Amino acid sequence: MARAATTADAFNAVAEPRRREILDLLAGGESAVNDIVERLGLTQPQVSKHLRVLREVGLVDVRDEGRQRLYRLNGPALKPIHDWVSSYERTWSERFERLDAVLEDLKRKDEGDDLHD
Amino acid sequence: MARAATTADAFNAVAEPRRREILDLLAGGESAVNDIVERLGLTQPQVSKHLRVLREVGLVDVRDEGRQRLYRLNGPALKPIHDWVSSYERTWSERFERLDAVLEDLKRKDEGDDLHD
DNA sequence: TTGACATATTCCGGTATCGGTATATATTGA
DNA sequence: TCAATATATACCGATACCGGAATATGTCAA
Numbered sequence: 001m002a003r004a005a006t007t008a009d010a011f012n013a014v015a016e017p018r019r020r021e022i023l024d025l026l027a028g029g030e031s032a033v034n035d036i037v038e039r040l041g042l043t044q045p046q047v048s049k050h051l052r053v054l055r056e057v058g059l060v061d062v063r064d065e066g067r068q069r070l071y072r073l074n075g076p077a078l079k080p081i082h083d084w085v086s087s088y089e090r091t092w093s094e095r096f097e098r099l100d101a102v103l104e105d106l107k108r109k110d111e112g113d114d115l116h117d
Numbered sequence: 118m119a120r121a122a123t124t125a126d127a128f129n130a131v132a133e134p135r136r137r138e139i140l141d142l143l144a145g146g147e148s149a150v151n152d153i154v155e156r157l158g159l160t161q162p163q164v165s166k167h168l169r170v171l172r173e174v175g176l177v178d179v180r181d182e183g184r185q186r187l188y189r190l191n192g193p194a195l196k197p198i199h200d201w202v203s204s205y206e207r208t209w210s211e212r213f214e215r216l217d218a219v220l221e222d223l224k225r226k227d228e229g230d231d232l233h234d
Numbered sequence: 235t236t237g238a239c240a241t242a243t244t245c246c247g248g249t250a251t252c253g254g255t256a257t258a259t260a261t262t263g264a
Numbered sequence: 265t266c267a268a269t270a271t272a273t274a275c276c277g278a279t280a281c282c283g284g285a286a287t288a289t290g291t292c293a294a
Contacts, residue, residue: 001251001252001253001278001279002250002251002252002253002277002278002279002280002281003120003123003133003250003251003252003279003280003281004132004133004134004251004252004280005279005280005281006120006280006281006282011131011132011134011137012132014128014132015121015128015129015131015132016120016121016281016282017121017128018282020128020201023205027204027205032240032241033240033241033242034239034240034241043283043284043285044240044241044242045241045242045243045283045284045285045286046282046283046284047241048241048242048243049242049243049282049283051241051242052242052243066240066291066292067239067240067241067290067291067292068240068241068291069240069241069242073205073208075205075207075208075209076208076209078202078205078208078209079209081198081202082199082202082203082205082206084137085195085198085199085202086199087144088140088144088190088192088195088199089199090192091190091192091193091195092192092193092195092196118248118249118281118282118283119247119248119249119250119251119280119281119282119283120249120250120251120280120281120282121250121281121282122249122250122251123250123251123252133251133252135252149270149271150270150271150272151269151270151271160253160254160255161270161271161272162253162254162255162256162271162272162273163252163253163254164271165271165272165273166252166253166272166273167252168271168272169272169273183261183262183270184260184261184262184269184270184271185261185269185270185271186270186271186272
């Protein structure tokens with residue numbers, strides 16, 4: 001067994017910086033392959049290959065328009081990543097630190113009440 | 118050039134499912150290597166190797182305690198992933214759809230005002 | 235049909251992975 | 265010092281990557 005395929009899931013597909021750049025670009029709207037090539041300064045086969053990976057994990061959709069192929073973002077395919085990483089947000093967000101402090105206070109108060117039973 | 122090293126950044130480190138499992142476990146608190154081995158059903162070298170990768174990208178910290186090594190999560194190292202993926206949240210979150218609708222209304226109203234100049 | 239354009243695929247070399255097995259490096263205790 | 269425990273590392277085989285270059289496929293236009 002070797003490293004998981006880049007097409008295994010969104011986590012693997014998105015680990016490649018150029019693929020993230022492509023997604024960032026597509027976030028601005030549908031784009032043809034050569035547009036991406038020019039705007040990112042990559043070679044055409046490079047872009048086609050990255051787009052294939054993104055397609056296979058459902059991160060982009062394609063549409064034929066004459067001799068062009070227009071790619072567009074499929075954002076919801078990123079949700080699993082967002083869901084996973086969001087559960088860690090409390091480890092750096094002040095917002096959650098304050099919430100934790102409040103919950104801590106409530107808990108302490110509860111324990112105090114118990115002593116009165 | 119081949120695929121980027123797993124130690125290149127958090128994106129690559131986290132693409133491996135077992136490493137995510139380890140982080141999920143450490144989210145519950147500091148843990149020794151053998152605890153992780155038992156709770157995840159992996160072999161000891163497997164765990165040590167994954168921990169090494171996580172350490173090299175700063176996702177975990179270590180502390181020596183006798184003959185054990187206690188690993189703990191360093192959540193903020195996940196922030197770059199969260200930041201990147203969060204910018205796409207609007208593509209699936211109803212919350213943002215509603216916000217977009219409001220902004221659209223405001224814009225339309227503005228354009229209406231312009232006509233009155 | 236031929237040629238130009240847009241995109242996809244194939245083949246290659248170099249590299250780094252992941253799991254397994256064996257072994258090395260601490261640290262503790264008798 | 266010696267054995268036991270806890271963890272890290274080294275080596276291996278198999279796999280799949282990524283970029284580059286060449287080429288294949290597909291579509292339009294004259």
